[in-house]
Amino acid sequence: MTKLSVNINKIATLRNSRGGNTPDLLKVAKDIQGFGAEGITIHPRPDERHIRYQDAYDLKAIVYTEFNIEGNPIPKFIDLVLSVKPTQVTLVPDAEDAITSNAGWDTKKYKDFLVDVIAEFKRNDIRTSIFVDPVTKIIEGAAKTGADRIELYTEEFASEYAKGNKDVVIPYAKCAQLAIDLKLGVNAGHDLSLDNIKFFKENVPGLLEVSIGHALISESIYLGLENVINMYLHRLK
Numbered sequence: 032m033t034k035l036s037v038n039i040n041k042i043a044t045l046r047n048s049r050g051g052n053t054p055d056l057l058k059v060a061k062d063i064q065g066f067g068a069e070g071i072t073i074h075p076r077p078d079e080r081h082i083r084y085q086d087a088y089d090l091k092a093i094v095y096t097e098f099n100i101e102g103n104p105i106p107k108f109i110d111l112v113l114s115v116k117p118t119q120v121t122l123v124p125d126a127e128d129a130i131t132s133n134a135g136w137d138t139k140k141y142k143d144f145l146v147d148v149i150a151e152f153k154r155n156d157i158r159t160s161i162f163v164d165p166v167t168k169i170i171e172g173a174a175k176t177g178a179d180r181i182e183l184y185t186e187e188f189a190s191e192y193a194k195g196n197k198d199v200v201i202p203y204a205k206c207a208q209l210a211i212d213l214k215l216g217v218n219a220g221h222d223l224s225l226d227n228i229k230f231f232k233e234n235v236p237g238l239l240e241v242s243i244g245h246a247l248i249s250e251s252i253y254l255g256l257e258n259v260i261n262m263y264l265h266r267l268k
């Protein structure tokens with residue numbers, strides 16, 4: 032069974048674009064859980080361009096499924112996570128000005144840093160996951176950091192699969208099996224979608240959780256558009 036954690040960054044992006052509270056992030060998070068999703072993911076960025084740090088506190092009060100906070104463990108982020116105490120923290124080595132996450136950790140180069148940060152989160156009973164590319168040496172390095180899980184960075188899978196290259200899943204499958212052998216849990220995320228999720232799930236062993244945001248919110252717009260247009264037309268009769 033693979034858990035679906037919905038990343039609600041895009042809902043916050045839409046809300047922030049008008050400065051008010053529409054759409055209401057907390058209502059959306061409640062509804063997502065009510066509709067059956069098993070987790071809520073947020074990725075507060077230092078510039079708070081979508082999720083604000085205050086959102087993390089507000090969500091803590093209403094998220095009753097798995098609460099996953101992702102981000103680069105700069106001091107401000109570490110303080111936030113230690114104070115909110117989500118179910119899981121996913122460490123992502125993204126630059127402050129990155130449009131979105133664009134690489135996994137170099138688990139060899141940053142081993143000492145990761146060991147220290149992960150130990151601090153674990154002392155606070157927060158499950159830890161680290162965002163990684165599907166590379167054998169990186170997974171071996173991840174096992175030495177003390178992390179509970181890895182999150183496989185699936186951008187390359189998604190873009191290659193869309194071009195018809197199904198073999199792109201092979202390194203993901205191999206690295207997931209290696210992670211399992213090394214006693215690491217396996218999560219995955221980035222650009223997963225209705226088009227590619229079934230194939231990924233069927234070919235990658237032991238997938239515990241996927242976090243999906245950009246495609247899922249876009250698909251929700253496409254799939255809801257006809258209904259809403261009809262509702263407007265009805266009111267305009």
Ligand SMILES: CC(=O)[C@@H](O)[C@H](O)COP(=O)(O)O
Nearest residue numbers: 040074101123131132220221
């Ligand atoms: C780690 C990861 O792949 C996602 O959290 C992604 O970075 C979403 O962040 P944005 O919504 O800011 O693109």
Ligand SMILES: NCC(=O)COP(=O)(O)O
Nearest residue numbers: 038220221222242244245
């Ligand atoms: N960890 C990945 C995530 O939360 C969602 O990424 P995306 O679906 O917005 O690309």
